[in-house]
Amino acid sequence: MTLTMFELVLFTILTAATPLVIAAIGELVTERSGVLNLGVEGMMIAGAACAFAIAIVTGSTALGILAGMGAGMLLSSVFGVLVIFLAANQVATGLALTILGTGLAGLVGSGFIGLKREAALHLHIPFLSDVPLLGKLLFSHDLFVYLGWALVGGVAWFLNTSRSGLVLRAIGENHHSAHALGLPVRRVRFLAVLFGGACAGLAGAYLSLSYTPFWAPGMTAGRGWIALALVVFASWRPLYAFAGALLFGGATVLQLHAQAAALGIPGQLLTAMPYLATIVALVVLSMRRRRGSVAPASLGLSFMPER
């Protein structure tokens, strides 16, 4: 299949946006329930390492993906127990999770540096993907891209229209009222944290199984942190998070193409682009929103039922 330049650019934007979308959607659900998990970067890189290791050992991409999600969930469950049941400080525990996840990823991945694998299967939906322009753009990605889209749609539906989504949002807005209504505050929060962990692990699995596809220490390169910023940028709304991720995907593509075109811009400036863009995005958004925050009102506060 041959792609025109234009198609190629759009195609790359979609793939570069995918890990950000997946991780950001997971964190969005966690934060909507009132828990701030700063450990996305750690869960993501641990997911990347475990997914790659298991995929190499078993030869199965599916098991690799499961391992990545499992690693994310395991780490997030440690985080969940600490901040939800022991009321530990969420910011500090999230940082600890990032440090721990990065270390564990290094341990797991140390035996797999330099190994390569076929990238995960690209679906090539017959007929549909032969539609000019849109066909290749929409219907010939790998599994993860579609998973990302499904997550955005599913979570948007869940939060906005389902009863459980309403419960989750209520808990995130005011845990005391929710508790008084008899809602299981801590159980829902724990589940939301687990979902966030699974998503971060899945995003990591995408990086090491499809995007690169190999394992290298530090390969997430701050994407977990960018996903955290995306949640703020998206005002905690799934569709906005998707749009924001596409913008960041665009920044990545710009960086790749500028590097290829050798415009004489120092490579380091291009590498710094996503981080600068994150700061600019946060600033622009916060300026527009000076009056009244749209963050879940109980975000970052711990809840301990008093008798």
Place this chain on the structure above:
Amino acid sequence: MRIELERRTAQSPVIEFLAPLLAIAAAVLIGGALLSAIGKSPEQAFFVYFVEPFSDAWSLQELAVKASPLILIASGLAFCYRANLWNIGAEGQFVIGGLVGGTIAVVTYGMDHALGGYWILPAMLIAGTLAGMLYAMIPAFLRVKVGASEILTSLMLVYIAEITLDYFVRGRLRDPKGFNFPQSVPFEDIARLPFLAEGERLHAGILFALAAVFLASFIFRRTLFGFDVKLVGSAPKAARFAGFSEGRLTFAVFAISGAAAGLAGVCEVAGQIGQLQPVISPGYGFSAIIVAFLGRLQPWGILCAGLVLSLTIIGGESAQIAMKVPLDMTRVFQGTLLMCVLAMDVFTRYRLRLIWRRSA
């Protein structure tokens, strides 16, 4: 039977003192289990990590050399965290401090020094401190004036600082006679921190760390500013009613922590490394966060915690050589330690109660 947590009405000094020790013990146990899981002998590792560093003068000095930046940075961070402000970008402020201070040493290299060049080192230290301070003012400014999360901006600035250092060390500041290696000229002796004794490892950086502990302890105990910091952190509403300016305080604590990290950065390049390299920190800025919490945000606690973390760094290095334990084990251990510290923290605020029968 179920377990319930009950809020303590008064602080218990015994628990406050025991909690960090219990946390270390728990982390050591978990670390040992992990080591045996990857097929290493936990007993041997324990020896390499926690006994050997005390066995000779050389490693004892190394312990102090590595603890100095941790203690210095963490003393600054204690101001932020006490005020419930989250500067997690000390690593970036450290790097910028080292870069700016080190630049003076590189620029003055090989020149005829006015006044015998004795101004160079002080100039480096001041420039590095100011640079770290200004760099920390960016997230403070964005938080106060725009309302952007200081957590995310300060962390993003770490990446940008590391990239900036890399750019200059590979470009303008590269040693022209260095066979194209990405590193600067080695600093002249006049631009190096003096060693505390001839032919030894321990340089004057430790003095700054000790001074920071004294100073922080004095400010927290004896000044109104120290009280403000604590008040804004523990009772922000009360502080607002009392008329404290939260904005001014935010700037102040970020300035203090940035200055401390910047100073630690210059001390590292002028003391330990002696030139600029693409990477000048093995993650001191992040380890210092653990030091601050392990020390319970108390200056003297931070002094002890800095030594403990330094021990894990040195132990990690020797375990890599002696037992082929991957260096990442250090990070795993540090992350576990911070988690244990935070988990134990719950017992300083809550009392455990076992409830045998479901209460009506």
